[in-house]
């Protein structure tokens with residue numbers, strides 16, 4: 001059996017600094033080589049100083065000295081073989097720990113692991129000392145045994161996180177780990193109208209599901225997905241699900257385990273400048289495989305998907321499935337509310353020639369072909385106050401509000417002392433500036449956490465160690481890390497002070513009402529040196545967490561939430577698997593799930609439920625933004641409204657007309673779920689091959705002039721290498 005010699009550092013708590021004085025005072029080792037089994041970077045080192053750098057202050061560290069480098073290498077090999085350990089983290093520059101000058105808050109209720117993750121072992125918390133503010137605590141901290149004696153068994157424990165099919169540079173999946181962190185949304189009982197929609201989906205109908213903000217579209221969709229997945233369970237494949245959710249933004253796709261529309265199609269924004277013909281000639285192998293298995297395509301936030309993009313998706317699926325049926329004959333469910341946010345750009349690229357054209361239609365022509373069943377949820381759940389619901393509905397319908405209604409909206413509200421009215425703004429730069437300015441105004445000490453990002457190939461093979469594989473893998477890893485920086489919802493740099501207004505970005509404790517979107521204020525920082533890791537935390541998760549703590553500190557912000565609860569906020573590891581060709585990569589960001597919340601962008605707030613918000617007319621430039629802003633809050637008492645012209649309506653008249661003219665299904669009818677309209681038979685799953693396939697694209701004509709000639713079937717060429725295009729995807 002391999003013997004592990006642990007230095008067993010006596011860690012002295014000097015605030016947040018681990019003082020390794022026992023180690024420092026000990027005789028220096030004079031061995032020829034050292035193996036670091038547990039440390040910042042593991043492996044063989046030929047000098048004590050290098051070895052020491054890896055273990056100094058590293059919790060549960062373990063090393064052993066050897067008389068020769070050969071012996072050390074053998075021991076290292078044996079260790080790796082016996083533990084099946086593969087290098088998972090890149091070596092890091094470890095900054096010096098910050099001096100402990102944090103304010104510890106008295107009598108705070110620390111993070112409760114039982115609430116956070118049902119199966120997790122209870123964390124051991126030491127009673128917190130409460131030294132005078134800005135003074136280091138002087139009691140020595142002891143790691144709990146389970147942490148200090150990290151064993152080889154623990155290191156070898158395979159990462160049990162589910163493998164997810166990912167596309168390179170897909171922001172959606174970079175955030176995927178969120179739900180894997182025990183963040184199950186609190187369950188609700190579906191209303192009869194919501195249930196009717198779920199039942200309708202199970203008949204195989206193509207559906208457009210809409211409803212006012214807060215009417216439970218997302219809740220309904222979740223149940224729909226669950227039921228559909230169950231139906232197709234046997235045909236499922238971990239890489240290519242039969243039920244695929246796609247959304248135009250990562251933030252919308254994330255909570256539903258979806259992909260971005262671009263990622264699903266294997267395109268990037270530049271791809272849209274190419275004629276459709278060329279896109280179809282270069283379909284990626286992974287896209288083709290995914291579409292081949294697909295039975296149901298769910299497009300969330302459909303109002304933000306450009307019409308030409310939807311048409312492109314239609315033709316992509318037709319081409320791959322070689323069927324003229326809309327979307328190649330699979331079931332399509334469109335979800336969204338056109339009263340909320342439209343596509344980000346007012347223009348789009350023509351599908352035939354790639355030229356820029358104005359986005360001037362509410363819905364895409366392909367909607368007709370889909371023979372959709374139009375369903376609208378009527379009951380609003382986010383707001384209980386019917387008066388407020390009425391005001392929101394008026395804005396939604398483009399009606400001018402009465403003066404008394406404006407008075408009610410603009411009335412000065414008395415918010416609870418700890419409440420944070422988040423200012424909802426249009427421009428991200430304004431949001432950042434506003435938050436930084438407010439943070440700068442606080443006279444308390446700033447504490448910072450840098451996100452720990454990691455990307456590495458799973459299962460290193462011998463060929464990976466040599467060029468060109470070696471270089472290619474390094475480049476891929478860098479690409480994934482760059483994408484984390486660019487897209488991840490958790491901030492790269494989190495700067496907080498006592499007094500900072502924050503919003504929670506994960507479902508910390510749904511039972512206690514601490515969920516994604518909960519608002520609060522930082523009231524102190526807690527030293528979490530004595531926290532032990534969770535039993536069910538995978539090795540990879542634990543390593544990320546260790547590295548994050550080593551890079552930053554053991555201090556974690558303590559937040560008093562608007563509902564009166566005070567919690568210490570632990571870091572979260574949001575990890576995902578990404579696939580490039582045959583290779584799989586681990587990609588993860590570790591960070592504290594908070595963001596400054598004096599202000600938030602309206603786009604970011606879409607789908608969120610906030611208790612307190614301030615919406616001002618300044619900078620609102622899209623129809624629907626006022627509606628999205630106002631409809632985020634649960635009650636009028638939590639809403640501050642300033643600066644709006646009382647006369648103007650701010651809803652797109654085309655949207656209003658579309659909603660007025662559409663014949664919505666009556667969801668209260670008991671016979672509503674069986675398909676009342678004849679759903680396209682050609683669209684039934686597995687029957688696409690029955691019809692003759694006619695490719696629906698020609699040359700460079702503008703859509704208005706397109707005639708669809710009867711051409712022989714178009715053969716889609718498969719681009720075997722995902723690598724060629726992967727750099728483009730950064731666009």
Ligand SMILES: Nc1ncnc2c1ncn2[C@@H]1O[C@H](COP(=O)(O)OP(=O)(O)OP(=O)(O)O)[C@@H](O)[C@H]1O
Nearest residue numbers: 188189190191213214215216217218219381382607
């Ligand atoms: N049947 C229900 N019973 C109780 N609460 C519900 C129900 N359906 C939805 N809710 C609650 O209403 C709120 C809004 O739900 P949801 O986010 O699904 O609405 P939405 O229509 O997707 O909103 P938006 O368009 O603003 O994103 C959530 O807090 C949700 O838990």
